[in-house]
Amino acid sequence: MIADNPTCQDVVVLVTEYLEEALPAAERARFEAHLAACPGCAIYLRQMQRTIKALGTLTEETIPADTMAELLRGPAHGQVTLVGRNTFPLE
Numbered sequence: 001m002i003a004d005n006p007t008c009q010d011v012v013v014l015v016t017e018y019l020e021e022a023l024p025a026a027e028r029a030r031f032e033a034h035l036a037a038c039p040g041c042a043i044y045l046r047q048m049q050r051t052i053k054a055l056g057t058l059t060e061e062t063i064p065a066d067t068m069a070e071l072l073r074g075p076a077h078g079q080v081t082l083v084g085r086n087t088f089p090l091e
């Protein structure tokens with residue numbers, strides 16, 4: 001369940017469900033609203049989409065545990081509220 005104002009962590013956790021279109025419409029809308037306002041998460045989503053395209057599938061194991069941990073605690077993420085000043089680590 002996504003809160004009215006989902007956090008970046010919510011997005012990271014729910015991205016697989018979003019991409020599998022497993023989210024209820026209301027949550028999907030909140031997810032997309034966050035993406036529209038958060039460049040870091042928008043980039044993260046694009047990377048996930050690229051990964052899926054490359055692998056042809058998406059499972060929990062698609063995201064390496066260390067990558068997930070990095071995303072969840074990365075200092076840049078969660079602070080990417082300034083459009084044009086994204087510091088989300090791309091590589």
Ligand SMILES: [Zn+2]
Binds near residue numbers: 007009034038
């Ligand atoms: Zn975000």
